Amino acid sequence: MGKNVIWIPVKIKDGMFTNEYAVKIELIDGATVSIFADKSMIQERKGVPHLRVTLINRATCPDRMRVLLPRETFETSTPWVDVPC
């Protein structure tokens, strides 16, 4: 996805299939959402798992940024989320 790809910190556990993780993402408002993500979408950085997402809008940085997740979350039924910068 070229220049728009960024990595955001997440928490992970094993998924329903061996090639995926159950991923928990903390949103800007403190709520958490979760998705299943392919293991190729997760990278460990300084000991913290990060999820690959597409940056949509960082106009409101340094507070928040809007990103596109690999799929819609269970909790909000949308792939667009606002996360901390």
Next chain:
Amino acid sequence: MILSNVEIIKCLNEGLFTIDPLPHTDPTQAPYNTSAIDLRLGTEITIPVNNSPTAIDIRKGGIASYLTNQSRRITISEDQPYTLRGGSFVLGNTRERVNFPIERGQKCYSARVEGKSSLARCGILIHFTAPTIHAGFEGTITLEITNLGPLTFLLYPDMAICQLIIEEVSGCPADIPSQFQGQNTPAGIKLGNTCKVR
């Protein structure tokens, strides 16, 4: 517009999307149909179980972990297929990984996973209500497999389980509106790259 078999191969060769592994690029042989490509069942079947007295409440966080805890995973093989009894529901995934990248300035594609008529005759659904593979998706495709028929059905790895219908998406679905590009404040004052990703 739905891509033909020939157009699918052309796009694969141009790297506009990927389906991996791909056995060959002869459009007149399986897994190609005239306007779709068949995908195969992988080796894992996940069986939902009821370990909890609580109902699924999607308003609470951590649903993905909850669903994982409420399931059991098995591996199938040629010698040990999964016996899908009438009325039962399991999850499977495709052997193939697909990738429909969103690249600014390039055409992008999405797809729909659909059942096969031969399996439908046996009462087998391989998805319900969620066929869309959105632009930007990468990975194997999860299949919601249900047997609506009265007869027991065997699920083998590598069987042609579903078909993928691919379409071009008009416009870039995740592009940043031009008026926001390079802007770091709500007022649009360019402050440089102050946004750090942890």
